Amino acid sequence: MSHFIAQPKQGVPFVSVQAMAKLINSLGVENVLLDLTNKLETDFARWTEFDKSPRYAAHSPEGVIELMPVSDGQMFSCKYVNGHPKNTFRELQTVAAFGILADVDSGYPVMISEMCLLTALRTAATSAMVAKYLxxxxxxxxxxxxxxxxxxxxxxxxxxxxxxxxxxxxxxxxxxxxxxxxxxxxxxxxxxxxxxxxxxxxxxxxxxxxxxxxxxxxxxxxxxxxxxxxxxxxxxxxxxxxxxxxxxxxxxxxxxxxxxxxxxxxxxxxxxxxxxxxxxxxxxxxxxxxxxxxxxxxxxxxxxFASEDFTALVFIRDELIKTGEFALLDLITQQADPRNLFSVLSDQPLVKEHVA
Amino acid sequence: MSHFIAQPKQGVPFVSVQAMAKLINSLGVENVLLDLTNKLETDFARWTEFDKSPRYAAHSPEGVIELMPVSDGQMFSCKYVNGHPKNTFRELQTVAAFGILADVDSGYPVMISEMCLLTALRTAATSAMVAKYLxxxxxxxxxxxxxxxxxxxxxxxxxxxxxxxxxxxxxxxxxxxxxxxxxxxxxxxxxxxxxxxxxxxxxxxxxxxxxxxxxxxxxxxxxxxxxxxxxxxxxxxxxxxxxxxxxxxxxxxxxxxxxxxxxxxxxxxxxxxxxxxxxxxxxxxxxxxxxxxxxxxxxxxxxxFASEDFTALVFIRDELIKTGEFALLDLITQQADPRNLFSVLSDQPLVKEHVA
Known part of the structure; x- marks a missing residue:
């Protein structure tokens, strides 16, 4: 269970925009970019360990919605990300992204995180990693x-x-x-x-x-x-x-x-x-x-590429483990007998929700 | 913006396990199954409107992690779902699913929902819909x-x-x-x-x-x-x-x-x-x-199939619009100038988080 930030029964750790901004500020944005560049380099060096596929893209006249899944056999990650240039003109973001990190062995989500900020960081760190060599x-x-x-x-x-x-x-x-x-x-x-x-x-x-x-x-x-x-x-x-x-x-x-x-x-x-x-x-x-x-x-x-999001999500997971500060989502049923899903409809709440 | 439950700037509506159980109980589980069967029938009748693809599956020795995206050109949905039979023996669910519903026009997520209960309901309703004819x-x-x-x-x-x-x-x-x-x-x-x-x-x-x-x-x-x-x-x-x-x-x-x-x-x-x-x-x-x-x-x-999850998520969205009771997640950045993502690192919180 070492991939988990919290015990699965506690809920799914959630990183809001505010929590992400707070974490990045506490570490220092340049430190994060430097660390992330190094982690990206490490993960690009083990390129063959990743199960890769082109992203799934649903195109529409106004933009695109994409899913970017990848796995290294231990962890699975997937980013939801859109690209809607015209959103700028209605005071919405052109990119509204969030990510999922999951444990391959159990299939359980380990973390759900905002990825507007995190995508900007990983994209910049990827550019810097490449430029180090080129x-x-x-x-x-x-x-x-x-x-x-x-x-x-x-x-x-x-x-x-x-x-x-x-x-x-x-x-x-x-x-x-x-x-x-x-x-x-x-x-x-x-x-x-x-x-x-x-x-x-x-x-x-x-x-x-x-x-x-x-x-x-x-x-x-x-x-x-x-x-x-x-x-x-x-x-x-x-x-x-x-x-x-x-x-x-x-x-x-x-x-x-x-x-x-x-x-x-x-x-x-x-x-x-x-x-x-x-x-x-x-x-x-x-x-x-x-x-x-x-x-x-x-x-x-x-x-x-999806592996860059993977690297970024694992980086954030590791920081959450260090700080021990995170919110939890009641996303997965928690009944005592896994086969008795029906009991969830009558049971008292088993997870106390608290989002910081 | 009629696809939205809340204004995008308010945050992303979230349906926890507890909220889902409460909603289903308040409607009555048999009523939900009956309604859902009818909605599935309506959506299967407009089959050609859905952008369909086989699901993405990441197989591992212990199970599978799947992504099931689909869109009807107006809404996009994707379910994250695993299948890990051995989880039963470690007191975890064999299926730990959750879903995303998004607005195609803006690319914004409209709702994030638990889908352990909802998958069981839509699977049963699909079986019943088919059996009505067969x-x-x-x-x-x-x-x-x-x-x-x-x-x-x-x-x-x-x-x-x-x-x-x-x-x-x-x-x-x-x-x-x-x-x-x-x-x-x-x-x-x-x-x-x-x-x-x-x-x-x-x-x-x-x-x-x-x-x-x-x-x-x-x-x-x-x-x-x-x-x-x-x-x-x-x-x-x-x-x-x-x-x-x-x-x-x-x-x-x-x-x-x-x-x-x-x-x-x-x-x-x-x-x-x-x-x-x-x-x-x-x-x-x-x-x-x-x-x-x-x-x-x-x-x-x-x-x-992914369209069944789509139907189920839209059904829940419509119920949330009726009740007006839902939690909100601070998942997407909300800076005043969309181009000024960097300002999120220094800005005061713009969304007050409250998860019921």
């Missing part, structure tokens, strides 16, 4: 094209993990850049708002594209990008949603998380099925080369 | 082979929907039969505990098999079963788990929920891929015949 040496400047919900987390992960000091911001909506400027200046970064993509990418060592439009856009054109930079392309993450000029992909050494999923969802959906990419775990495990020279153009075609 | 006329006697968690719900659904008055019980574990006897006698049914399968099926109009062993068992052999009965075979529901003699299937007219899933999980996994079955929605929609004579042997090879 970004040019001594990188100091990160350009963020798209200054929405993900941008601050990206900046802080690159600061914590790679020592980035300068951030260049561009968004078609200037108020988004101003928001990111305010948040990031307060974190000790040297931040510049730019008036065009072309201006923003000037002098960048690393360029992150994280725009939200569900279209085949060309955020970065071929002529804008010199050799020697690392592009962290994380906004193109579903069919019909891309950010890069195909000629950039042709020029670059392209790295992906899980090739079968990225072929469907990533920038490389623009390319022929024979276009060569490298699964990133092979770089960690020294079976493939990462960056081979300072002049090389590298691209991480990141779409987000 | 059981011999004026059926009065139901045999239950396997007297575990599902058995009382089955008996009461058949009582409420078909007017069944007599129940014959058999289980290899006599204490399970005694438990079902006590529960069902108290519900006004005439109940008999039998010493063998052969004895139990005597005089039955309908035979339900709902055993739990994850093996290819032969609970009903060919010689035990006369023509003219309806077999409701619901225990065989994953690869390597069957209950019926193949010769019974050959003799019978076999009905299934969703053929691609039942070929993998149902009794018909024993048969060749060309073995003829009828998807049950065709019977409701008068595109296929149900029972054609009193002498016919009919079999419902039920494995449980």
């Amino acid at each position: 970004a040019p040496k001594n990188s100091t400047t990160l350009t963020l094209i798209g200054n929405g919900a993900q941008s601050e987390f990206q900046a802080l992960a690159f600061k914590a993990v790679l020592g980035i000091t300068h951030i260049r911001l561009y968004d078609i909506d200037k108020s988004a850049s101003k928001k990111a400027f305010a948040n990031l200046s307060a974190c000790g970064l040297n931040v510049t708002i730019c008036n065009s993509v072309q201006e923003a990418v000037k002098g960048a060592d690393i360029i992150t594209t994280c725009t939200a439009d569900k279209t085949n856009a060309t955020i970065l054109t071929n002529d804008m990008i010199p050799q020697g930079v690392h592009i962290n392309a994380i906004g193109g993450d579903c069919p019909g949603k891309t950010e890069l000029d195909a000629r950039l992909l042709e020029r670059a050494n392209v790295f992906v998380e899980y090739e079968p999923q990225t072929r469907i969802e990533g920038e490389i959906q623009q390319m022929s099925p024979s276009f060569t990419v490298t699964e990133f775990h092979n770089v960690i495990n020294k079976q493939s080369l990462g960056r081979t020279s300072q002049d090389e153009l590298t691209i991480f075609d990141g779409v987000g | 059981a011999p006329k004026n059926s009065t006697t139901l045999t239950l082979i396997g007297n575990g968690a599902q058995s009382e719900f089955q008996a009461l659904a058949f009582k409420a929907v078909l007017g069944i008055t007599h129940i014959r019980l058999y289980d290899i574990d006599k204490s399970a039969s005694k438990k079902a006897f006590a529960n069902l006698s108290a519900c006004g049914l005439n109940v008999t505990i039998c010493n063998s399968v052969q004895e139990a099926v005597k005089g039955a109009d309908i035979i339900t098999t709902c055993t739990a062993d994850k093996t290819n068992a032969t609970i009903l052999t060919n010689d035990m079963i006369p023509q003219g009965v309806h077999i409701n075979a619901i225990g065989g529901d994953c690869p390597g788990k069957t209950e019926l003699d193949a010769r019974l299937l050959e003799r019978a007219n076999v009905f299934v929920e969703y053929e691609p899933q039942t070929r993998i999980e149902g009794e018909i996994q024993q048969m060749s891929p060309s073995f003829t079955v009828t998807e049950f929605h065709n019977v409701i929609n008068k595109q296929s015949l149900g029972r054609t004579s009193q002498d016919e042997l009919t079999i419902f090879d039920g494995v449980g």
Whole structure:
């Protein structure tokens, strides 16, 4: 039962948005990003232990609802996540995610957690993990094209993990850049708002594209990008949603998380099925080369993979075990005789609910 | 926003085990089973509106963890459900299920609910719905082979929907039969505990098999079963788990929920891929015949389909809207500016958590 935070009969530990924010603040967001980057690296190194499948996606005219299940044989995790760009205009989140962590041996859920914050953290930590291997040496400047919900987390992960000091911001909506400027200046970064993509990418060592439009856009054109930079392309993450000029992909050494999923969802959906990419775990495990020279153009075609959520959920579980502070949900029946489910209708409550 | 129980900013409505038991008791379990049977019939009649896929299953030596997503274009539902027969021996449930109902237009979760009780109810109501069309006329006697968690719900659904008055019980574990006897006698049914399968099926109009062993068992052999009965075979529901003699299937007219899933999980996994079955929605929609004579042997090879959970979750949502009584979970971030997710780390709580 060592996978459990609480005894199964006590209820299912629940991490609300407030509890997650409190936990991250108490640990320090940069510490969390650094720790999570290391845990991701450890789990990517044991890539073959995970039972992997492309995510389940229910597409609709306004967006997509996805399920991202994965298991390492000990624990199972699944994230529910949507992507609805137009939610912004009705004051709802574009991404409303939550996650389930379960024990494979008993099939019992071990934790249910918010994953709006946690997804932002794991996405940023994944970008930083990849950039550790692919970004040019001594990188100091990160350009963020798209200054929405993900941008601050990206900046802080690159600061914590790679020592980035300068951030260049561009968004078609200037108020988004101003928001990111305010948040990031307060974190000790040297931040510049730019008036065009072309201006923003000037002098960048690393360029992150994280725009939200569900279209085949060309955020970065071929002529804008010199050799020697690392592009962290994380906004193109579903069919019909891309950010890069195909000629950039042709020029670059392209790295992906899980090739079968990225072929469907990533920038490389623009390319022929024979276009060569490298699964990133092979770089960690020294079976493939990462960056081979300072002049090389590298691209991480990141779409987000279920194992990253797994790593993040296990990280939170381990922190909850340390603190011992968590709410419990009365989600699973608790009758004395498992075969007597019917008795639950007449029994007195067996679990006292208390959500902090 | 008519799909929502509460405004999205209020939090995600949560139905605990206690809340579900309270709701079912207040409505009356037989009324719920009757209502649910009618709702299932309505949803099966609009079968083509559902976006269907076989469930996702992560198998392990001790059991299986499944995800059952489905959408009708308006609402999306997904059930998390495990099947771990050995959990009984460690005083855990063999099935620990919960469900998510979401709004397709915004991608927001609308409700999170326990589904141990709700699955038992929807499974029983599905069996009763099918039997309405397939059981011999004026059926009065139901045999239950396997007297575990599902058995009382089955008996009461058949009582409420078909007017069944007599129940014959058999289980290899006599204490399970005694438990079902006590529960069902108290519900006004005439109940008999039998010493063998052969004895139990005597005089039955309908035979339900709902055993739990994850093996290819032969609970009903060919010689035990006369023509003219309806077999409701619901225990065989994953690869390597069957209950019926193949010769019974050959003799019978076999009905299934969703053929691609039942070929993998149902009794018909024993048969060749060309073995003829009828998807049950065709019977409701008068595109296929149900029972054609009193002498016919009919079999419902039920494995449980995601749309049944969808129907059940929507049913509970509608009841919650009526009562206005529900708990709320702080599961989705609520910052004023959707793009300013980072602000959640510093903001004061926006949702006051209160779980009843």
